Amino acid sequence: MKSLLKMTWMEAKLFLREPVGAFFTLVFPLIMLFIFGFIYGSVPPPPGSDGLGAIDVLIPALSAMVIGITGMMAITITMATYRENGILRRLRTTPVSPLIVMAAQVVVVFVMTALGMLLLVSAGKLFYHVQFDGNALSLLGGFTLGSLSFFGIGFILAGLLPTARTAQIVAMVLLYPMLILSGAAWPRELMPATIQKVSAFIPLTYVVNLLRGLWAGQPWSDHLLDVGVLAGMLVLGVVISAKTFRWE
């Protein structure tokens, strides 16, 4: 327990000392918000968005983007680099279990992701007076489920791919289309109908749907499919992550 605490605290410090990771988690989403705010700030609500403005829809979508970035980039790159550089090798000679190593990552990246979302929501409130009709706790629950279900992807990629470099490239190649097609970085309503169909096969879509729904105050029962898919990913993620973990 003591080692988990120490390790988590250490990883948090290391996360914040790494400018690239901190930028993509905390600053980049804000930049996206301001760009979209500039473009769509005054556009009337898109059809099918329950009378919410573009920015109101954007905040939960961008939160999903943060989840995608941290889950697939931050975790993948950190774990793959740790393995390639022999950092895990050094840890392997101690009694510390892989579970603790992974748990510390999960806690740190989760907190950073939450911080990223908090910044988004605060900026949205401050500059665009976004409308939030949901229940904060319920939103937090959805956010937690979405995050944890995505972290598994990061661990699996890091475990399966041979080097940090390939892990980073594969994660990027998977992530970018996912961000666009899921409607996380770009309002899905603005895309052609055929492309909207593709989004059903994109895991991040379910995070976007769930967060947008909870943000708009819809009940969980409207989102059983999303919850089902994400819960499935979470379980698979834990099982496969544990199986694919390699010290070296």
Add this chain to the structure above:
Amino acid sequence: MDPILQVEGLHKVYGATVAVEQVSFEVREGEIFGMVGPNGAGKTTTIECLEGLRKPDAGRVRVLGVDPHCEGQNLCLRVGMQLQQSNLPDRMRVWEALDLYASFYLKPADWKELLVELGLEQKRNTPFSKLSGGQKQRLFIALALLPNPQLVFLDELTTGLDPQARHAIWELVRAVRAGGKTVILTTHFMEEAERLCDRVAILDHGRIVALDNPANLIHSLEAEQRVSFSLDDGLSPALEKALSSAGRLEVQGERVTVHGKTDRQLPLVSEVVSLLTGQGTPFRDLRTEQPDLEDVFLSLTGRALRE
């Protein structure tokens, strides 16, 4: 007293490469045991089988009475390891690394003391990537000592260090042993093995080609000692005759070299000096050359160790 570590018939193959073949030895409590050999001799493979990090293909390994491969968890509480290839995150500071690694053990050594003992006090806030090679190695020794181990493995501790840093590390290793710990180390510096180790196993192509204490290894060579000196007045026939009794002579201008055998009562040098002074011959630049482990390796394998 039971040996602290036993290896019998250790065998490890990677594909078509036989990395370690029929390696057997024992390590006694309190000794500094060294494995020397050229690159690819199988030192790391052997030591990592002892550490439980690699699984032997055949052979029996007992470390502190247990099989390291099956009881790694138990063993890593009592054994300290420094690996040839391992790292810490670039931005982790020295004190943070020690503090973190100390939290993995129930009764760790006091890392603040280790910081001082290993001369890292000045560097406590330095990030890992900003440490020099020698400082990184000191930090890795400190990490290896955190569990208060009975046995410490050090793999290529001084490779890449300058001679001064290397000597400082030797002092640290001696201090570790003086603290009652057993040390097993690998190196490809024969001088290091000779100066630091109580017993040395010489490895080549995955096999142990010799195992003994450095003095015996060198003695077993029966290699010749050499003494050379310069004479201003040249070699007189009387002196030549007297010196010949000590060994074969080689004369180059005013420089004279005496090649003697090792199996002698007196050291060659004292015999030569007493002959010279007995005849009242003035001499200068007297030099002696002893065979060392380097010569032992050369004579065992027919190759020089140096790349």
